[in-house]
Amino acid sequence: MSNLTKGIAPSTSGHPMVRAEGVHKSFGLAHILKGIDLEVNPREVFCLIGPSGSGKSTFLRCINHLEKISAGRLYVDGDLVGYRQKGDKLYELKETEVAAQRRDIGMVFQRFNLFPHMTALENVMEAPVQVKREAKAVARERAQRLLDRVGLGDRTGHYPAQLSGGQQQRVAIARALAMEPKLMLFDEPTSALDPELVGEVLDVMRDLAEDGMTMVVVTHEMGFAREVGDSLVFMDDGVVVESGHPREVLTNPQHERTKSFLSKVL
């Protein structure tokens, strides 16, 4: 047991952490998501796999409203994402309300996106200080602790350019955890890494899963999905083709598209 976070706020409310009902997304004329239905339960590690361009990133970005969905409903912990419903009318949330929703959702990007002008410690402190108006001393203490936990306690003063890819991604995870989110989104967190650095990031994610963090992970790491994942969804061309327990889907795929995809990546 690693105890990466001090205790993840349990969702006592009883509804799923993420619930998508017929989610569609178009960019202009390009119809990317074509009706996604799924549920992610609290404390679950939910893996999303699928070929390039199938809309995995797009769906993940819809969950924290980096993209606006075109149709359907998307809920995080029971709350509609990006909108407020009154009667049968939807009202767009104000910018500050959207920002408030995002505080509880951590996101880790394929290309890390650390702030290059801040040290590792400053990167992790930034959001608690700016968004939660937390005292610097408190934020610094937590940042130090989180960096210790991801194995970078001795790199706090380094700028991102002075860190390896694996180290940068671990700082990025610590940065997201600093907001004490109830849900973490990972968009191919290891696919920009050299093979020998993948393990250190996956280890951190495994610890996080053991702590009971709810995680939605877009990944090409089938080993991670099989060992750590609680459910797995195979997406292709904007629809969910197949879903189930990772071991089931990975060893015994039912659909032709899943079979042909897995035969290429496994």
Add this chain to the structure above:
Amino acid sequence: MPPEQIKAIPVRHYGRWVAGAAVVAILVLIGIAFSNAKINYGIIPDYVKDGTILSGAWHTLYISVLAMVLGLVLGVILAVMRMSSNPVTSTVAWFYVWLFRGTPVLVQLLLWYNISLVFPVLNLGFYKNDMNAVMTPFLAALLGLGLNEAAYMSEIVRAGIQSVDEGQTEASHALGMTRSQTLRRVVLPQAMRMIVPPTGNEYINMLKTSSLAYVVQFSELMKRATDISSTSLAVAEMFFVASIWYLMLTSVFSVGQYYLERHYARGSTRNLPPTPLQRLRKNLRMFGSFRRPEVAR
């Protein structure tokens, strides 16, 4: 035993010697021309330290700093307005840049100075006064130079903001930061790397362009110099005096600019190159260790 050092005869660069000789010859010719001219070089050092000139240089310095600050602040605002999704806001910013960049700064200075022709009275509700009393040479110079600068600065700032990777904005939004927090804490500090070097050039330009403020009777360096030359008839001498001051101001500023650029390069490279001072110290240390090899480790 260390390996035998290579002792090769270096390539001879004859071209450099020819070019060097040509430069020296041209400089000598120019020097002769200047020394034969009717210029009383002896009085120049005195005028450089003259009180009137000193206060002129001071005025040049502070009007250019204030106008630059005005240009910078307004430039950032205009750049953000220009990139706004609100079409009214972005059109207003576009129009401002079009207008102020498209007309000569000399005309703008004169327009501000003579603004009473259009608005004889300034009435802000709580404050009412004759426009001629309000529009002092200082204010006309500040507005003329600063508002013109804002048009240029807004384009520089906009280019800087656009150079910042979109992933930065996304990461910041994903952490729950608002648009203005993202701009202030994430985007602008990174844009500064792109913004600082051209802004330094803008400021050096501003130091010199501020000489145009003499048309609105603002007593900066150039006005002081021409005032003196019209009474003392030391025309060329005063041009020298003014040039010396402009060169001193721009040189001092260039050093400051170097350190400013270094500051904003933070995090962009693994190791910042040493400053000239650090390099000097290191070379001195190396020189010392050459003479006492037993100290060198």
